[in-house]
Amino acid sequence: MTSSAATYFDGTTWREGVLALEEGRPVVHDETPDASLPRFPHAIVGGFTDHHVHLMLVDPSPLTSSRLGRVLDLGAPFARLREWAPKLPVQIDFAGAFLTPPGGYPSDRWWAREGSVREIADADAAALAVAEMADAGASCIKVMSNSEAGPVFDDAVFAAIVASAAEHGIPVYAHAEGPGEAERAVRLGATGLVHTPFTERLDDGEIARQAASAAWITTLAIHEGEPLSIAIDNLRRFAAVGGTVLYGTDMGNGPTPIDLRAEEVEAMRAAGIDGAALIATLAPVDPRTPGAVLLRVPQPAAGVFDPLTAAPLAPTDLVTALTVELP
Numbered sequence: 667m668t669s670s671a672a673t674y675f676d677g678t679t680w681r682e683g684v685l686a687l688e689e690g691r692p693v694v695h696d697e698t699p700d701a702s703l704p705r706f707p708h709a710i711v712g713g714f715t716d717h718h719v720h721l722m723l724v725d726p727s728p729l730t731s732s733r734l735g736r737v738l739d740l741g742a743p744f745a746r747l748r749e750w751a752p753k754l755p756v757q758i759d760f761a762g763a764f765l766t767p768p769g770g771y772p773s774d775r776w777w778a779r780e781g782s783v784r785e786i787a788d789a790d791a792a793a794l795a796v797a798e799m800a801d802a803g804a805s806c807i808k809v810m811s812n813s814e815a816g817p818v819f820d821d822a823v824f825a826a827i828v829a830s831a832a833e834h835g836i837p838v839y840a841h842a843e844g845p846g847e848a849e850r851a852v853r854l855g856a857t858g859l860v861h862t863p864f865t866e867r868l869d870d871g872e873i874a875r876q877a878a879s880a881a882w883i884t885t886l887a888i889h890e891g892e893p894l895s896i897a898i899d900n901l902r903r904f905a906a907v908g909g910t911v912l913y914g915t916d917m918g919n920g921p922t923p924i925d926l927r928a929e930e931v932e933a934m935r936a937a938g939i940d941g942a943a944l945i946a947t948l949a950p951v952d953p954r955t956p957g958a959v960l961l962r963v964p965q966p967a968a969g970v971f972d973p974l975t976a977a978p979l980a981p982t983d984l985v986t987a988l989t990v991e992l993p
Contacts, residue, residue: 668984671699673965674710675945677952680969685710687984692960694953706984709966712951713756713959714926714973716915718860718883721758722746722779723918729756732925733976735951735959738914740808740839740860741772743781755959757951761808761839762799765792765827771815771841786819789826796830806839807831808860811851813844821854828855839883852880860914861885862904864897873900877909884947885916886933894933901937911939913947928974941970948973 672685674694684695685706694710713735722742729737739747739760751758763784764772772778773785784795796807809827811818819827831838832855839858840851848863849872858881868876876882882904886897905911913934915927926948934944951958960979963971 669703670706670984671703672706672710674953675712675950675971676954677712677950680709680966683954685984687981690981692979692981692984694958694960696954708962708964708979708983709971710953710979711961711963711971711976712953712955713961714976715913715949715951716917716926717912717949718885718914718916720916720918721750722782723777724922724924726750726754726924728924729754731978732756733959733961733973733978734925736949737917738805740806741778741782743779744802745781746779755957759805760803761806762802762804763795764808764810764841765795766810767817767819767823770817770819771810771812774816786823786827789823792823792826793830796827796834800831800834800836804836806837806858809838809840809851809856811840811842811844811847813847814865815843818844818847821850824851824854848876852876856880858883858912861916862897862901864889864893864900867896868900868903870903873903873909874907877904877907881910881912883912883914884930884934885914885919886937887927887929888916888919888922898933898937901934901939905937905939905943911943911947912949926973926976931974945970945973 668687670685674683684697684699686693715736716734717738718740719737721739734756736757741764747760765784765786768785773783786792828838837857839860840856841860842848842851860883862882862884915922915930953960961976962979963976
């Protein structure tokens with residue numbers, strides 16, 4: 667076994683531990699390193715989280731060598747998720763099917779694979795659909811509320827979905843697009859928006875109300891022009907009043923990388939989210955987790971690292987470092 671002292675980020679704070687090569691794989695141990703151990707020259711973090719992906723729209727195999735350690739799939743048939751989960755080192759959480767009213771978005775889209783959309787007509791159908799998603803292991807429910815691309819749920823059915831999800835102990839995330847939809851979704855109980863609002867500029871009072879009860883997933887880089895400017899302005903004010911911001915790219919929406927997306931990170935910085943706040947949105951997994959994706963980064967300045975400098979930690983990195991350190 668090859669070992670070195672190492673600094674690692676446990677998801678909350680920096681700690682000292684031991685980086686070891688066991689059965690050909692780097693692992694982090696939460697133990698005080700012996701003074702005789704050489705020091706690994708880089709800091710260690712766990713893989714980052716993309717809180718908005720669509721594995722049905724990409725070849726997810728590049729995730730194996732990416733900087734992501736966890737993804738939240740927000741719309742895919744269960745068969746697709748079951749196919750890929752055993753093949754990938756990343757943790758896959760999921761919402762299951764898009765819940766939408768009859769004829770609602772994205773039921774008419776070519777990219778909506780069979781089984782990825784569930785059309786809900788009433789409260790009874792809502793309860794059945796939510797129960798099905800929960801039984802399949804969904805970590806959240808995704809509700810579609812895109813008034814610019816078709817009908818949306820009335821308040822009663824939307825509220826019924828929220829109530830059913832609450833019975834199963836899982837949150838509801840909404841795709842809110844169109845005038846007033848972001849405000850309505852949160853008012854009706856959505857605990858998150860899967861896109862930073864980009865249809866319209868929310869006033870400061872609404873921003874404060876949303877910050878008190880809902881999380882926003884960023885997805886800034888899928889936009890350009892006015893929608894991008896609106897989203898960055900909304901996100902800047904949301905973050906400034908303490909709103910929970912989660913990094914997400916809408917992977918599969920256009921030519922998005924199957925990895926950490928630099929354009930998303932830079933757009934978040936344009937919204938004033940950087941340093942420790944940026945790291946929090948990326949929710950790196952604890953590198954001590956068995957099987958966790960491990961990344962190496964330059965030693966952080968003032969306790970903060972730049973995620974764009976992270977690279978997957980390979981077994982050869984540890985061997986090479988120790989070979990250089992040892993006489």
